[in-house]
Amino acid sequence: MLTYAARRVLYSIPVILVASFLLFAAVRATFDPTARLAQSRDPQVQQRERERLGLTDPILVQYGDWLKGAVHGDLGQSSASREDVSAMISRSMGNTLQLIVIGALVSAVIAIGIGVYSAVRQYSALDYVFTGLSYIGVAMPPFWFGLLAIEFFVVQHRWLLSVGLHTGDSTSFDLDYVKHLVLPVATLCVQIIASWSRYERASMLDALSADYVRTARAKGVPRRKVILKHALRNALIPFVTVVALDFGALFGGLIITENIFAIGGMGRLFYNAILVGDVYVVQAWMIIVAVFIIMFNLLADLIYGVLDPRIRLS
Amino acid sequence: MEEGPVSIELEPAAPGSGKWTGALLEVRDLSVTFQSDDGPVHAVSSISFDLEDNETLGIVGESGSGKSVTSMAILGLLPRQAMVTGSVKLRGRELVGLSDRAMQPVRGKSVAMVFQDALTALNPVYTVGNQIGEAIKVHDDVSDQELRDRVRNLLEIVGIPNPAERADQYPHEYSGGMRQRAMIAMSIANEPEVLIADEPTTALDVTIQAQVLEVLERIQDRTKSSIILITHDLGVVAGVADRVLVMYAGRQVELATVDELFYNPRHPYARGLLASLPRVDGRRDARLNRIIGQPPSLIAIPSGCAFHPRCNDAKLPSPCQTDRPELREIAVGHLSACHFAEDLPKLSTSDLAADESSEDGSVG
Amino acid sequence: MRTEGNIGGVEPSPLGSPVGAEPMSTLSIAEPEPVPRSQWQLFRRRFLRHRLAVAGGLVLILLIVVCFGAKYFAFYDKNQQNLLLGPTSPSKEHWMGTDEIGRDTMTEILYAGQISLKIGLAVALVSTVVGTVIGAMAGYFGRFMDQLLMRFTDLFLVVPAIAVLAIAIKFFHDTPFDQTTVIIFVLAGLGWMYIARVVRGQVLSLKEKEFVEAARASGASSARIIFRHILPNCIGPILVNATLSIAAAIVTESTLSFLGFGVQPPATSWGNMLSAAEGNYNQNTHLLYFPGIMILLTVLCVNFFGDGLRDGFDPQAKH
Numbered sequence: 001m002l003t004y005a006a007r008r009v010l011y012s013i014p015v016i017l018v019a020s021f022l023l024f025a026a027v028r029a030t031f032d033p034t035a036r037l038a039q040s041r042d043p044q045v046q047q048r049e050r051e052r053l054g055l056t057d058p059i060l061v062q063y064g065d066w067l068k069g070a071v072h073g074d075l076g077q078s079s080a081s082r083e084d085v086s087a088m089i090s091r092s093m094g095n096t097l098q099l100i101v102i103g104a105l106v107s108a109v110i111a112i113g114i115g116v117y118s119a120v121r122q123y124s125a126l127d128y129v130f131t132g133l134s135y136i137g138v139a140m141p142p143f144w145f146g147l148l149a150i151e152f153f154v155v156q157h158r159w160l161l162s163v164g165l166h167t168g169d170s171t172s173f174d175l176d177y178v179k180h181l182v183l184p185v186a187t188l189c190v191q192i193i194a195s196w197s198r199y200e201r202a203s204m205l206d207a208l209s210a211d212y213v214r215t216a217r218a219k220g221v222p223r224r225k226v227i228l229k230h231a232l233r234n235a236l237i238p239f240v241t242v243v244a245l246d247f248g249a250l251f252g253g254l255i256i257t258e259n260i261f262a263i264g265g266m267g268r269l270f271y272n273a274i275l276v277g278d279v280y281v282v283q284a285w286m287i288i289v290a291v292f293i294i295m296f297n298l299l300a301d302l303i304y305g306v307l308d309p310r311i312r313l314s
Numbered sequence: 315m316e317e318g319p320v321s322i323e324l325e326p327a328a329p330g331s332g333k334w335t336g337a338l339l340e341v342r343d344l345s346v347t348f349q350s351d352d353g354p355v356h357a358v359s360s361i362s363f364d365l366e367d368n369e370t371l372g373i374v375g376e377s378g379s380g381k382s383v384t385s386m387a388i389l390g391l392l393p394r395q396a397m398v399t400g401s402v403k404l405r406g407r408e409l410v411g412l413s414d415r416a417m418q419p420v421r422g423k424s425v426a427m428v429f430q431d432a433l434t435a436l437n438p439v440y441t442v443g444n445q446i447g448e449a450i451k452v453h454d455d456v457s458d459q460e461l462r463d464r465v466r467n468l469l470e471i472v473g474i475p476n477p478a479e480r481a482d483q484y485p486h487e488y489s490g491g492m493r494q495r496a497m498i499a500m501s502i503a504n505e506p507e508v509l510i511a512d513e514p515t516t517a518l519d520v521t522i523q524a525q526v527l528e529v530l531e532r533i534q535d536r537t538k539s540s541i542i543l544i545t546h547d548l549g550v551v552a553g554v555a556d557r558v559l560v561m562y563a564g565r566q567v568e569l570a571t572v573d574e575l576f577y578n579p580r581h582p583y584a585r586g587l588l589a590s591l592p593r594v595d596g597r598r599d600a601r602l603n604r605i606i607g608q609p610p611s612l613i614a615i616p617s618g619c620a621f622h623p624r625c626n627d628a629k630l631p632s633p634c635q636t637d638r639p640e641l642r643e644i645a646v647g648h649l650s651a652c653h654f655a656e657d658l659p660k661l662s663t664s665d666l667a668a669d670e671s672s673e674d675g676s677v678g
Numbered sequence: 679m680r681t682e683g684n685i686g687g688v689e690p691s692p693l694g695s696p697v698g699a700e701p702m703s704t705l706s707i708a709e710p711e712p713v714p715r716s717q718w719q720l721f722r723r724r725f726l727r728h729r730l731a732v733a734g735g736l737v738l739i740l741l742i743v744v745c746f747g748a749k750y751f752a753f754y755d756k757n758q759q760n761l762l763l764g765p766t767s768p769s770k771e772h773w774m775g776t777d778e779i780g781r782d783t784m785t786e787i788l789y790a791g792q793i794s795l796k797i798g799l800a801v802a803l804v805s806t807v808v809g810t811v812i813g814a815m816a817g818y819f820g821r822f823m824d825q826l827l828m829r830f831t832d833l834f835l836v837v838p839a840i841a842v843l844a845i846a847i848k849f850f851h852d853t854p855f856d857q858t859t860v861i862i863f864v865l866a867g868l869g870w871m872y873i874a875r876v877v878r879g880q881v882l883s884l885k886e887k888e889f890v891e892a893a894r895a896s897g898a899s900s901a902r903i904i905f906r907h908i909l910p911n912c913i914g915p916i917l918v919n920a921t922l923s924i925a926a927a928i929v930t931e932s933t934l935s936f937l938g939f940g941v942q943p944p945a946t947s948w949g950n951m952l953s954a955a956e957g958n959y960n961q962n963t964h965l966l967y968f969p970g971i972m973i974l975l976t977v978l979c980v981n982f983f984g985d986g987l988r989d990g991f992d993p994q995a996k997h
Contacts, residue, residue: 015832015836018833019833019836019837022833023837026845027845029849030845030846030848030849031848135978135981135982136974136978138977138981139925139929139973139974139977139978139981140970140973140974140977141929141932141933141936141949141952141970141973141974142933143932143933143936143937143952144932144952144970144973144974147952147955147956147966147970148966148967148970150959151959151963151966154959155959210434211429211431211434211435212434212435212436212437212438214386214391214429214435215427215429215435215436215437215445215497215500216437216448217391217421218389218391218421218422218426218427218429219421219422219426219448219449219452219500220417220418220419220420220421220422220423220449220452220453221418221422221448221452222415222418222452223414223415225452230437233437233439234437234438234439237439245835248834248835248836248837248838248839249838249839251838251841252838252839252840252841253840254838255838255840255841255844255937256840256933256936256937259937260956270841271937274844274845274848274939275938277848282845285841286837286841286845289837289838289841290836290837293835293836293837293838294836297835297836307439308438308439309438309439309484309486310438310484310486313484313486313487
C-alpha cells in the first residue's frame with residue numbers, strides 16, 4: 001500500500017507542473033495586466049510597466065519566475081486592488097473548503113443511500129420516484145434550483161438563510177451556521193447527487209448480479225450482509241472513480257453557488273476577478289484549483305487502492 | 315406425470331426429525347419459467363429425480379439445457395422474476411417456496427454449491443480465508459482462533475500448500491486450479507449433506523480438472539455427502555458419477571446408472587452425445603459424429619419431442635412432432651423420454667466411445 | 679462538460695443469471711420461432727417501446743418549431759413594451775405574464791429559445807463532427823495522436839469547465855465574431871473531447887474486427903476504412919452522445935449567461951432571462967419560473983430521447 005501511495009504521489013507531480021504551465025500560458029494569452037494603461041497618453045508607460053512585470057520575457061521564463069514566487073507563497077498582486085493574491089486566496093479558501101468537503105460528503109452519502117436502495121428494491125415505487133427525481137436533478141440548471149430554493153425556503157417561509165455562511169461577524173459552527181449552509185450545499189450538490197445516485201444504482205445492480213453475490217447467498221449469508229458486505233463494497237470501487245472525475249464540476253459549481261448566496265469564497269473570487277480582468281488572481285486561482293483537484297483525485301486514487309486489492313497489490 | 319421408480323411419499327416426515335426413510339433429496343416436477351420480452355422462457359420443465367445418501371448424480375446437457383437453473387432452483391437462488399413450481403424435499407422438508415430467510419440455514423449448511431468460474435464466484439475484495447471463514451461463521455458460533463484453524467484445515471484438505479499464508483491472500487493471487495479448490499473448501503466448510511458442483515472443472519486445464527475431481531471424490535469419501543455434478547462433459551461424468559440425468563431444452567430425456575447410459579443409451583440425444591465423444595482407440599481418420607443443428611430456443615421449444623428436429627431416428631410428423639414423449643421406465647432404474655426408447659438399435663461397439671479416458675468429450 | 683445523462687447505462691438484464699433466453703439460430707424447419715428482424719426493425723421496436731423517448735422527441739420538435747417560428751406563433755411582437763401595464767402575473771392575455779416593462783413573457787421566452795436551442799444544437803453538431811474525426815484518427819492510427827488526445831483530455835479533468843469557458847469567451851471577446859458564434863465554438867471546443875474519447879474507444883475495438891482486416895487486405899485506404907467500414911458501426915454511440923451533448927450545451931450556456939459570461943443583453947437566452955429575474959422573489963416570481971421550466975423541459979426531453987436512442991442501439995440494455 002505504501003509503495004502504491006508513493007507511486008501515485010510521484011505521478012501527480014508532472015501532471016501539476018504541466019497543467020499549471022498550460023493554464024499560466026492560457027491566462028496570460030487572454031488577459032493583459034497592463035490593459036488599463038493602453039489609454040495612457042504616453043505609450044512608454046505601458047511598455048515600462050510591461051518590463052517591470054517581466055511580461056517581455058519568454059513565457060517559460062515568466063512561468064519559472066511565477067513558480068519560484070508561488071513556492072515561497074508569493075502569487076503576485078491583484079491588478080485591481082493591489083492586494084497580495086496569496087492573502088486573497090487564503091481568505092477565500094476557508095469558506096470554499098467547508099462547502100466542498102461538506103458537499104462532497106453529503107453528496108456521496110445521499111447518492112450511495114439512494115443508489116443502494118434503488119438497486120436492491122429495483123422497480124419499486126420509491127425506485128421510480130428516485131429515478132424521476134434524478135432525471136429532474138440532472139436536467140435542472142443548479143443556479144435555477146438555487147433561485148427557487150431561496151424563493152421558497154428563505155423568502156416565503158423564512159426557514160433558512162441565503163446570504164453568506166454566518167450572521168454578522170460570528171464564526172461559530174452553530175444552528176445559524178447550519179441554516180446558512182443548507183441551501184448553498186444543496187445547490188452545489190443537487191446535480192451531482194442526481195448523477196452519482198444513478199451511477200451508484202447501476203453499479204450496485206451490476207454487483208448484485210455478480211457471481212460472488214450468488215456465492216455469498218449460496219453460503220447462507222443473510223441478505224443484509226450480502227448487500228452491504230459483498231455487493232456494496234464492490235459497487236463502491238467504480239463509484240470512487242466517478243466521484244474523482246466530478247471534483248472539477250464541484251469547483252465549477254462553487255462559482256455559481258457562492259455567487260447566488262454571496263459567500264466570500266474561491267468561486268466569488270474568480271467571478272469578480274474575471275469581471276475586472278484581474279489577471280494575477282485568475283492565474284493563481286486556476287492553478288491552485290487545479291492543484292486541489294489533483295489532490296482530491298490523488299485521495300480518490302488512494303481510496304480506490306484501499307477498496308480494491310487487485311489495484312493495490314499489482 | 316413421471317411414473318418412474320419413484321414412490322410418492324404419503325406422509326412426509328416432520329422437518330428435522332431423524333426418521334426420514336426416503337431419499338435424501340427428492341425433486342418432483344420442478345419447473346422454472348422466466349418472463350421475457352419475447353414470451354415465457356421455459357428454462358426447466360418438470361424435472362424429477364432422487365438423490366440418495368452418498369450418491370453422485372451427474373446432470374448432463376448442452377448450455378441452455380437448464381442444468382444450472384435446476385441447481386439454482388434447488389437452493390432458491392434464482393432471481394425473483396423466476397417462477398419456480400414443483401417440489402424439492404431435503405429429508406422430507408419442502409424447500410420450494412421457502413422465504414429467503416428460511417432458506418438461509420439450509421444454504422451452505424445442508425446444501426452447498428461449487429460454482430463454475432471461481433475467479434468471478436469469489437469476491438475479489440476479500441481474502442480467501444475471510445470468505446471461507448464467512449461460510450463457517452454464518453452457521454456456527456466459533457472463536458476467532460477456532461475459525462482460523464478450521465479455515466487452514468479446509469485449505470489443507472483440498473490440497474493447497476502453505477494454507478496459513480494462502481488464507482490471507484486474495485483470489486486474484488491464486489491460480490485457476492487453486493481458486494477452484496478454495497471454492498470447494500468453502501463449500502465443504504460445514505460438511506453439507508448435498509454438494510452441488512456446477513461445472514466445477516470447465517474453466518480448468520485437463521490436468522487440473524483431474525486433480526479437482528479427485529479432491530471432490532476424496533471429500534465425498536470423508537464426509538459421506540452426496541454430490542450433484544452438473545457438467546456438459548460426459549468424460550467427467552463417466553469418471554465420478556453413479557447415475558446420470560440427461561437434459562435437453564429444459565427437459566429430462568434420460569436417467570440411468572452411468573454404466574447403463576454409456577453401454578445402453580435409450581434416447582437418441584444421449585446416443586448422439588456418446589457418439590460424439592472422440593475415441594482413444596479410434597482410427598486417426600475417423601470423423602467425430604456430431605449432433606447436427608443447434609439447441610432450440612427456450613422461447614420456442616419444438617412441438618412434440620423437443621429433440622425431433624435434430625433426431626436421425628424421428629418419425630415425422632407423428633408421433634415425434636405431435637406428441638410430447640413422457641419420461642417412462644423402460645428397465646429397472648432406467649428412464650427415457652423417447653417414443654421409441656425400446657426400439658432403438660443397440661449401440662454397436664464401433665459407435666461406442668471410450669469412457670473414462672475421454673477428457674475432451676465435451677458437448678457444449 | 680461531462681454529459682451527466684450519459685452515465686448509468688449499464689443495467690443488467692432482469693433475468694440476472696444466464697438462462698439461455700437469447701434466441702439462438704436454429705436449423706430446425708417449420709418451427710414457430712421469433713421472426714428474424716433487421717437491425718433497423720430491432721432499433722425501431724426498442725426505441726418505440728421507450729414511451730418517454732418518443733414523447734421527448736415529439737415535445738422537442740414542437741419546441742424547435744414554436745421557438746424558431748416565433749414570428750408566426752407568438753401572440754405579441756418581440757420587444758413590444760407596455761410600460762403602463764408593467765409586470766403582471768399569468769393571465770388570459772399573457773399566458774406567462776409580463777415583465778417590468780410590460781413585455782409578454784411567453785413571446786420573450788420563444789425568442790430567447792431561438793438562441794438557447796441554436797447554441798445547443800450547433801454545439802452538439804460541431805463537437806460531434808470534430809470529436810468523431812479526432813477520436814477516429816486517434817483510435818485508428820494510435821500512438822502519437824492517441825497519446826496526444828488522451829493527455830490533452832486528461833488535462834481538462836483538472837480544471838472546472840465553467841472557469842475555462844468563461845476565460846475562453848473573454849479571450850474571443852474582442853474578435854469580430856458575434857457572441858453567439860463565439861459561445862458555440864467555445865462550448866464545442868470543450869465538448870468535442872468527450873465524444874472523441876467515446877469514438878476512440880469504439881474504433882479501438884472495431885479496428886481489430888475481421889471485416890476491417892478484410893477491407894485492409896483488399897487494399898482499401900485508411901480513410902475509406904474509417905469512413906466506410908468503421909464509423910458506420912459506431913453510429914449508435916455517436917448519436918447518443920451527440921444528443922446528450924445538446925442537453926449539456928443548453929445547461930452550460932444558461933449557466934454562463936446567468937453568470938453574465940454568456941449571451942449579453944439586449945440579446946436574450948433563457949439563461950440571461952433568469953439572470954434578469956434574479957431577485958424577483960415574492961413578486962413577479964413567474965419571471966423566475968418560466969425560463970427555468972423551459973430549460974428543464976428541453977433538457978429532460980433531450981435526455982429521454984437520448985436514453986431511447988441508447989436502448990434502441992444497445993441490444994444489451996433492457997428495461
